[in-house]
Every structure is written in C-alpha cells, then in structure tokens.
Amino acid sequence: MRFAMLFWAGFWAFLLDQASKYLVVHWMGLVRLREIDVLPPLLNFRYGENRGINFGLLDSGSEAARWVLIGFSLAVCVAVFVWTLRRSAGHRMQLSAGLLIGGALGNVIDRLLYGYVLDFLNMSCCGINNPFVFNVGDVFIFAGAAGLILFEDRIADRRKKAP
Template sequence: MDRIKPPMLGGLIAAAIIIADQIVKMWILYGIQLPIRRTIEVLPFFSLTMVENRGVSFGMFQADGIGRWLLSAFALGVAAMLAWWLRQTERRTLALGLGLVIGGAIGNLIDRVTRGYVIDFFDFSDLYFPYVFNVADAAISIGVAFLLLDFVLNNDETEKKA
C-alpha cells in the first residue's frame, strides 16, 4: 500500500483541525453553554474561560468593524498561499506543519466571518500563561514549530540547491 503523499497528508490534517476546532467550539457554546468571561476550573492549573477574541492568535491586535474583514482577508490570503505551497511539497514534516497552520487559520476564519470574533476558551493562566486560546490557535503554534523543524532538517538541502 502506498503511503499518503505529503500534500494529501497536509490536506487531511487541515480538515481534521477544522472539524475538531468547530466541534469543540460548538461544545463550549451549546454543550456546556459557558457564558462570556465565566470560568470552569477543570484542573488546578487548567480552566475553561469563554472569551470573544476580536484579534489574532492569543488575543493580539484586537479589531472590530473593518478590521474584522481585513483580518479575515489576510487569514484567507495566508491560507491560500500555504495551500499552494502544500500542493508543491514532497516533505512530510513540511506538509504536517502547513496542514496544521492552514486548518487553524481556516478554523478561526470561520468564527471571525460568522460571529465577528473568535471563540477562545483554553486557559492556563494558573501556569503563568496569560493567554486564552482554542484548538485552532494551538494547531497554528504547533504547525509553526513543525515548519521551523522542517527548515532546520532541510536547511543543508536548500543551501546545496542555491
């Protein structure tokens, strides 16, 4: 049996992240019906805290009105460029990173377009991590780590071609 080719792997990962992100957000909104700025302590170091994030990852660069649409257009453009890059790659680590970032970007884009804000809820502030985030944010961060790993692992190959 052939292994899944890297572009397909990245696409499947992106789809899985989008689905997981939206399912967890629906559970937060309609399952446990967590109100805005309310907190449910799950563990001594981890809580669920509902936040309406009008910015980008981890609540940076808050934007309303036209800013919402500018952030949405930017996210869509980045996702499209990364998808184009994904179609070209033959490296699994790169495909994994791109799939995670694409899935996370689209997951948050869905919120921003449909609600006007992104739903964030994972809260590790008791561990001195001040940001509240979601599945999509985590996927983007992990995806960037895989992109950096791919760069480090393949840097010699890139330099030889230049």
C-alpha cells in the same frame, strides 16, 4: 493523491477546532457560565471573544478590521498551500501545513459566524496566573508553523551536505 496528508491534517484540525468550540462554549454552557475549572490551575475554560489577533492585538472591534483579518488569514492559508505545493513537500511538511491551514480556517469561520474568534482554553502554572485564553485552532496554527520551520527541506539538505 499527492497531498493527501495536507488535506486530511487540515480537515481534522478544522473539525477538532470547531467541535471543541461547540462542545465547550455551547454544549457545556461556557457562554453562560463564563468559566469552568477543569484541572486548576493547569487547565481552565474561560470564555473569550477575540476580535483581534494573538493576545487581543489589533482589537479595534470594527467591521473593517474583522474583514481585513479574515482576508489576511485566507491569504496566509493560500500562501502556505502554494508554497507547500511548489516545494514538493514531504509528509511532515504537509502535516504541518495542514495543521496551520485547518486551525486558521477554524478561526476564519468564527469571524464569519460571530464576528470574533471564540477562545476558551486558559492554562496557568507555577504561581503564574495567565490572563489569556486561546483555542484548539490556535494550538494547531502554532504547531503547524513550528513544524514548517523544523521540517523545512532546505535545513535537512544543509545537514546532509555538511562535512
């Protein structure tokens, strides 16, 4: 299978995102407790319902906005998948694309099931109190996007051709 790395990276990113949300939010009772200090201030669990995009942007709370964000996320997943196929991407690009797609699909499932994305991770450091929460899928989306930029083949081609 030519794109096995993309598939498995996406599968595991999706599964880890959904499992972590279930474990922390439901099994550990974060939905009821609202906050659990794990390694304060570095790592805390804080319950969050994100109806918008990053940092609550575009949070209108409307059903139309929910479906627009679902559609946009799915369009990005398809675009990244097709782009990766057309590039005949190597393993690092496939891994990056899979992480991005798996994380995005995890957030899509949340929007379909709950109407919002479940967030629970909160990290602060060095006297700075971070009020924002995120989830494991967001980490995979960020890592995947960074990987797509860092491992893009044209950059590697330019380095090879440089004198």
